[in-house]
Amino acid sequence: MxxxxxxxxxxxxxxxxxxxxxxxxxxxxxxxxxxxxxxxxxxxxxxxxxxxxxxxxxxxxxxxxxxxxxxxxxxxxxxxxxxxxxxxxxxxxxxxxERFLPFPGWTLPGAMGAGAMQAFIKSGLDVRGKRIVVAGTGPILLAVAALAKDKGAEIAAICEQAPAWRVRRFAFHLSMAKILEAIHLKRKLRGVPLYYGTWVREAEGGERVRRVILSDGRAIDCDYAACGYGLxxxxxxxxxxxxxxxxxxxxxxxxxxxxxxxxxxxxxxxxxxxxxxxxxxxxxxxxxxxxxxxxxxERTFAPRAELRSLPRDETVVCRCEGVAFGALRDLPNWRYAKLHTRCGMGPCQGRVCGPAVEFLFGWKPDSTRPPVLPARVDTLMGGSDA
Ligand SMILES: Cc1cc2nc3c(=O)[nH]c(=O)nc-3n(C[C@H](O)[C@H](O)[C@H](O)COP(=O)(O)OP(=O)(O)OC[C@H]3O[C@@H](n4cnc5c(N)ncnc54)[C@H](O)[C@@H]3O)c2cc1C
Structure with missing residues (x-):
């Protein structure tokens, strides 16, 4: 043993x-x-x-x-x-x-998850002088914005979809260590507009993201839109x-x-x-x-129902297989969607679109089969003992 x-x-x-x-x-x-x-x-x-x-x-x-x-x-x-x-x-x-939720323009170059932006910066992405909108939900938004600002980016806005009152109630129960951490991040982000109860409705720009439209109708020019809806x-x-x-x-x-x-x-x-x-x-x-x-x-930062109405019929939900929202909207369940549209059947095996369709349509995965990650054929034929 x-x-x-x-x-x-x-x-x-x-x-x-x-x-x-x-x-x-x-x-x-x-x-x-x-x-x-x-x-x-x-x-x-x-x-x-x-x-x-x-x-x-x-x-x-x-x-x-x-x-x-x-x-x-x-x-x-x-x-x-x-x-x-x-x-x-x-x-x-x-x-x-990270949970990605589809909205028009979310597949444009320059649009990515908030955690993905953090990972890219930690891996060397140069954001000096770039205008970034950080949006979605959860404490990670402040961490990502602070990191990007530290590295020379201009944070055009932080958009937290949770309402301010709910975030304040959450903060009220935080430990002293977490309160100090939050104060430290807020100090770093002094001067950066922080909008609660607000989300990115659409990203525009042709070849890459140039602007985002917020839920309140405001348009903000940017080079990157980092939108993540929790983990x-x-x-x-x-x-x-x-x-x-x-x-x-x-x-x-x-x-x-x-x-x-x-x-x-x-x-x-x-x-x-x-x-x-x-x-x-x-x-x-x-x-x-x-x-x-x-x-x-989880309660504080649960994605709000309005986010379900962001995708249009042509908005891609499964990027691997290019399946759009309109092809999924009226289907009964995840299994049916997989069999009839190949949604979730591509290289990521539903790791990205799975949490999105669960949120959008309430579909849960019906079974898990190996391999859980894409694997080479020789791997599946059996490995040598370690
Ligand atoms: C994108 C992202 C950004 C985050 N940023 C912050 C932040 O800025 N601040 C903060 O406090 N918290 C952040 N978090 C939360 C953070 O993950 C936790 O606080 C903490 O790192 C969790 O530790 P963990 O060991 O449980 O998981 P992780 O740190 O996620 O470690 C899990 C590890 O398992 C590996 N793994 C998974 N599946 C397999 C497999 N099949 N085979 C081999 N390896 C595998 C993963 O690659 C990963 O290295 C972030 C989370 C995510 C997803």
């Missing part, structure tokens, strides 16, 4: 791996990015991610995607080979992804593993709650697989607090 595999090297997975290894377990940590760190410490996060693994015996497998799970074996694809990775205890820390947990692997014993799910893939929730859930799972239940149990009150915060976060 000693082989521990952790999927995901974000904060939750890194901390889980470190705690399990400190307890004497043989740990393999698998992540699809070139560097550990997940979303928060992307690109290594200035060394924080590597520090978490200093002095502990964790085999780190970067650039490796878990594409399937059968019994107690994972199929892992790297750039040049496929690996069959066996586990006795599995910790899934697969994180979350959705990556649950595909967990659904494949449903019913299996010794599987622990931690971090954002269990619900969106930010760094603290990921960190403490990761630590508790790490202690538990190392057999240290007493350390794991000590974290219970903090985990409960963090989960309550996650519930408030």
């Amino acid at each position: 000693n082989r521990v595999v952790v999927i995901g090297a974000g904060p939750a997975g890194l901390i889980a791996a470190a705690c399990a290894a400190q307890g004497g377990r043989q740990v393999t940590l698998v992540d699809d990015n070139p560097e550990p760190g997940g979303q928060l410490w992307r690109g290594g996060g200035g060394g924080v991610a590597r520090q978490k693994l200093e002095g502990v015996n964790v085999a780190l497998l970067n650039g490796a995607r878990v594409v399937a799970a059968h019994g107690n074996t994972l199929t892992v694809e790297t750039r040049d080979r496929a690996i069959a990775l066996h586990w006795d205890q599995l910790i899934v820390a697969a994180g979350a992804r 959705v947990p990556n649950t595909e692997l967990l659904r494949l593993l449903e019913g299996r014993e010794n599987v622990h799910a931690v971090g954002e893939c269990t619900g969106i709650g930010g760094y603290l929730k990921s960190a403490v859930e990761g630590a508790a799972a790490g202690y538990r697989v190392a057999g240290d239940d007493s350390q794991a149990n000590k974290l219970r009150p903090v985990i409960e607090q963090a989960r309550k915060f996650a519930v408030r976060l």
Whole structure:
């Protein structure tokens, strides 16, 4: 029972791996990015991610995607080979992804998710002198706008779809640390227009985004429109593993709650697989607090109903297969839509359009089958043992 595999090297997975290894377990940590760190410490996060693994015996497998799970074996694809990775205890820390909601013009170059903008800037996108509208919902909007401003961009506006009163009520319950963080971000963003209860109705511009039209009719010129409607947990692997014993799910893939929730859930799972239940149990009150915060976060920033009426018949919903809203509008369910329009059947396998159609039409995924991520044929034919 000693082989521990952790999927995901974000904060939750890194901390889980470190705690399990400190307890004497043989740990393999698998992540699809070139560097550990997940979303928060992307690109290594200035060394924080590597520090978490200093002095502990964790085999780190970067650039490796878990594409399937059968019994107690994972199929892992790297750039040049496929690996069959066996586990006795599995910790899934697969994180979350951004929710995109379609609106006219959302596929124009220069329109992207708020989290995507953050990832591009962290990977070196030069935004100096560019005018950016940051829109959508959630605390990530302030973080992205502050980062872009720091890097020399002009933030034309921040548009938060949640009403101001609901955000104020949410802020009232924040911990002192989070209040200080919010004050710090607001200071950085002094002078930037921040509109509550407002969203991007349309992006215009021909070859690329030049302007956005807001829900109140205002038009704002910009070079980029960064619109993200919160995060959705990556649950595909967990659904494949449903019913299996010794599987622990931690971090954002269990619900969106930010760094603290990921960190403490990761630590508790790490202690538990190392057999240290007493350390794991000590974290219970903090985990409960963090989960309550996650519930408030979800309620405050739930996308409003008006966003369902943004797409026009010709607005693309599934970018991989080029399926427009009008082709989906009158269909009964996700399965029917897949079979008749190929919506969600392209390379991303519904990772982008899935959360959108769930919001627009209430369709939930009916089943999860491997591979959960696009994979090479030789990978699917079976990998060699790690
Ligand atoms: C786009 C985006 C931007 C964010 N920006 C901020 C921010 O600015 N500030 C903030 O406080 N929080 C931010 N968050 C929230 C942030 O994700 C959490 O606070 C924290 O990083 C969650 O940690 P985690 O370990 O649970 O998940 P993550 O950090 O998401 O880590 C999960 C890791 O698992 C990997 N993975 C998933 N599936 C597989 C697979 N099948 N095979 C191999 N590897 C896999 C992912 O690539 C990722 O590296 C952001 C989230 C997203 C999605």
